[in-house]
Amino acid sequence: MKEKYAILIVDDEKLQRESLAGFLKKSGYQTYTAAGVDQAISIVSEKQIEIIFSDFMMGEKSGFDLLNEIRQLNPEISVIIMTAFGTIQDAVAAMKAGAFDYLTKPIDLDEVEILIQRALELRHLTRENKELRERLRDKHKLSGIITSSSVMAETLSLAARAANSRASVLIQGESGTGKELIARAIHQTSPRADKPMVTINCAAIPENLLESELFGHEKGSFTGAVQQKSGRVEEADGGTLFLDEAGDIPLSVQVKLLRFLQFGEFQRVGGNTVHKVDVRLISATNRDLPTMIKENTFREDFYYRLNVINITVPPLRQRKEDIPLLIDFFIQKYARENQKAVNRLTSGALDVLMKYDFPGNVRELENIIERSVVLSREELIARTDLPLTISSAINGRGAGQIPIDYYSGSLNDRVAAFERDLIERALKEHNFNQSRAAEALGLSERNLRYKLQKYGMK
Ligand SMILES: Nc1ncnc2c1ncn2[C@@H]1O[C@H](COP(=O)(O)OP(=O)(O)OP(=O)(O)O)[C@@H](O)[C@H]1O
Ligand SMILES: [Mg+2]
Known part of the structure; x- marks a missing residue:
């Protein structure tokens, strides 16, 4: 041999x-x-x-x-x-x-x-x-992303193709849709996977410090700059820079980033040496950048540099077929984490979740499942284990009326369900006239409005 x-x-x-x-x-x-x-x-x-x-x-x-x-x-x-x-x-x-x-x-x-x-x-x-x-890269499968919907399949196929290039990618989508997850997957399946992906949350860093965070500073360049410091772009050399919440980048820093994207060059704050690095940029935002451009709070030239490849992640309500898969995935995850025997949802609970709009998208679903797994006493998660606000939101919209269950869940939940039901009946009896419904319930109008808000009823 x-x-x-x-x-x-x-x-x-x-x-x-x-x-x-x-x-x-x-x-x-x-x-x-x-x-x-x-x-x-x-x-x-x-x-x-x-x-x-x-x-x-x-x-x-x-x-x-x-x-x-x-x-x-x-x-x-x-x-x-x-x-x-x-x-x-x-x-x-x-x-x-x-x-x-x-x-x-x-x-x-x-x-x-x-x-x-x-x-x-x-x-x-x-x-x-x-x-x-x-082999993993070839499969064009982006790791850790659970989905079976065709709109997402298109999004992910675009992401997989983007991964092979070094073009800038802008990921847009509502909060909690998985933008960061996709950014990570792009980096991990790119030829830069061996090098770091450096993430900067542009909304979390005070405006006057963002430039120095990105590009570093020389000693004494501003109050507090007691030492020379290198920037995060240097850390990302050879790898990927992920600018999260890119819609929150102040105009002054947009100018600096624009130059960086054009020439790969930058200067530290207070310095005049020109440094060069090789960095691939991915950015994400849930803000409407074209509108911000019209309002002069976002530079158009910078937008075009960021947006060479655009990936728009659809909200969860537009891909409801993903809900059951994600539920399974999150139940397993949190059952393991909390050492619970929970393994599925009752059909009633699934029904509620399928009708819900998820303004907070996948993150909201994940939180709901985590909470339900933690609180559940049995192997099944029942409708009454779900947060009350969800049933209220559905009922409030008048979609798919769900009979209210006063006989399970915590005392607080049961009382709340009962209260909500009584309010709804009173409103219907009085043709949705709030002052008459309040009178019938022995409540002040203000108190009734408060309760309507609390239960998400319209
Ligand atoms: N398709 C998916 N499969 C599995 N987990 C997902 C999926 N989409 C999102 N998640 C999970 O949902 C949570 C939110 O995702 P992520 O942080 O990527 O969203 P985001 O779009 O960046 O949100 P924000 O705009 O609020 O920053 C994370 O815990 C992520 O792991
Ligand atoms: Mg994010």
């Missing part, structure tokens, strides 16, 4: 390279020899080489040159540097330059065999890892 591994020995002394090659050949490896860096490079570009043993000092070019060229050509090759006894500094320098390991001459052959085994093992692991990642 060993002969499928090829080892290249580079040494300007013929005797040295031939004796090591002879030993390795006898051990069963396929071997090549080269007398210098240039010859070594030409062999590497033609043959599939696994491991290189290279002398350090070889005429004009050194082991450093070899390491540099190999890194460009094929970084998967493990290079082992052989140095003369007593030149440990060379060995350290070679390790820093990316050598796999080093040997001191005279060479200990047992050590050679151990190093080869280690190098092959590492190679095997990195290969496996790479294949796994490629």
